[in-house]
Amino acid sequence: MKKVLPIFLGILTAIGGFVDMGDLVANAAVGARFGMSLAWVVVVGIVGICVFADMSGRVAAVTGRAVFDLVRERLGPRVAAINLAASFFINVLTLIAEICGVAIALSLLSSINYLLLVPAVAVLVWVVVWRLPFSWMEQIFGLLGLALVVFAVAVVKLGPDWGSLASAATHPAVPSDETVWSYAYYGIALFGAAMTPYEVFFFSSGAVEERWTTRDLAIERANVFIGFPLGGFLSLAIMTGAYLQFAPAGIEVDALSQVPLPVVFGLGKIGLSIALIGLFAATFGAALETSLSAGYTLSQYFGWQWGKLVRPRDAARFHLVVLVSIAVAALVGISGVDPVKVTEYSIVLSAAALPLTYLPILVIANDPDYMGDQVNGRVRNALASVFLVVLVVVSISTIPLMIVTRAGT
């Protein structure tokens, strides 16, 4: 296929990262509960993931090396192994949630109990990973995911008072019936949902799968600076819709089935079916991202051959890891765990684990042995340093906040 606008890697990564199961529910829940007072966190998250993904994409294009490949070089085998264990665990948690999310989206269409659909979804995810070429996968699920734009259309249709929305978003305050702790906890959840490690594992490995080189740096930038803000925009639209729909009635959002309701009220049945296609594509895309990331991280730590760019037989261990991860996730999903709770834990833990992945990439992006004259400039480094501090602060405060707020209840 001709590279007309080859930004589907960025779009799929961002949709899988920003509007997957975790964000769909977190954004809608936050919109209903905190209104627009946490919208600024999403914006901070967008800037953060752009900085991080841009560095990892540049490193991948210039050196042909993906993120976890480099993590071990700079952290050493021991610390990298701890990072691997944490990242892998979070990945599988997210994969459980996404597989359930796809099943729920399908059950809303078909009225079959979602638990019955989980095995079929798991098989479908695996078949796509096993057979579909990487660029097809990107384009199909990236394009379908764009159906989520229907949430933005619905918000416009609902005809909000734009002035008061904007002032609520730009003058954040803790709502009177909430504690500052739960405000902070949900802030971290939103931030963690925007900056999940698997987005970067997937994006940088995808850049290697697409064989980007230094000549593709313009494409890399387009992917990052169009894809991720687009994902962030969609997640803000979902939050706004939930605020307009649920907050006046005091309804709490705790299930995926509630997420498309603003679209129903704004745009009716056609809107709902478009939204469900979008939800399906976004959660399915995220399931692909997380299952592949499970294979990427483990293979790259041990130096195994990985990726969809070689025959499965030549990357046997990589495919075995993906297969086992999907099987385990499906089994846990069938056991009837609450996918929303699993999701919440996975995004909060993401925030805690992120510095260990972010730091080595920042270091490599500054190393002339790897990057030649493409090392980070002053602006990139200034922004990246600010976010390193933010990430460390978030990382340290996550677990205590989780305990204080009893996970936001």
Add this chain to the structure above:
Amino acid sequence: MTGRVLLTALHVLDHQLVDATGVLVGKVDDAELELDAAGGAYLRALLSGPGVLATRLGHAGYGRWRERMEHDIDGPEGRTARIPIGSVRSIETTVVVNLLAEQLAPYGSERWVADHIIGHIPGRGTASASDDRPPRSSTVPGLEHEAARRLRASSLLGRAVNDQEGRRTGIVLDIRLVQDGPMGADPSASLRVDGLIVGHGRFPQRSGLLRHKVHGPWMLRAVAALVGPDRRYLRWDDVDDPESILSGGPVAARGPTEDLPR
């Protein structure tokens, strides 16, 4: 002639191993140093394999057992965890070797999974010539029982360093190698241990942030300089009684340490 300089922990260990045909084989899990009769030390081989990694991660008992088992099962001409430096084609950000993946220890599990699991799933890709095992080259020595004059790089890294008066001055942070001859040619001319970087704080050294050619980010360099402020250079010629290092003793200096070479 002063050749290229490599830092063992920064530039060699944990880097990606690539075989002669471009297949990703594994990581450089460790490296083997050897003392010659005159007390000089050389990098003789790169080590890679599950057993080597286990040993490196501190599970020495299991690691040694696993290394021996791999060796015994595959036989002396089987997959090797030891890549002699003469078989190394280049050391850049990845390490390329003149051998085939099939000859190397980390590829054993790949072959097993391919044959027993992935090979049975339809759509795995058609069999190609690479599926036929190449004859195992008998020029690759198997994992020999480590000779008395050999030492793993990981066991020297982190070793205590004492000054001339026997006071502890720090630990070995990195091993500086100088390449006196072309790669892959005469092995004796290849990678000579020129000296040790000594100090505290393995992270700042391992990050490579404090090298002169690295310019940013300012904040991280400041933190690294704070955690590892006292890095000095101990020339290998100034190491007293290198033999005692083989038996696990601390590194004793017989000369003063110097500023780090640029």
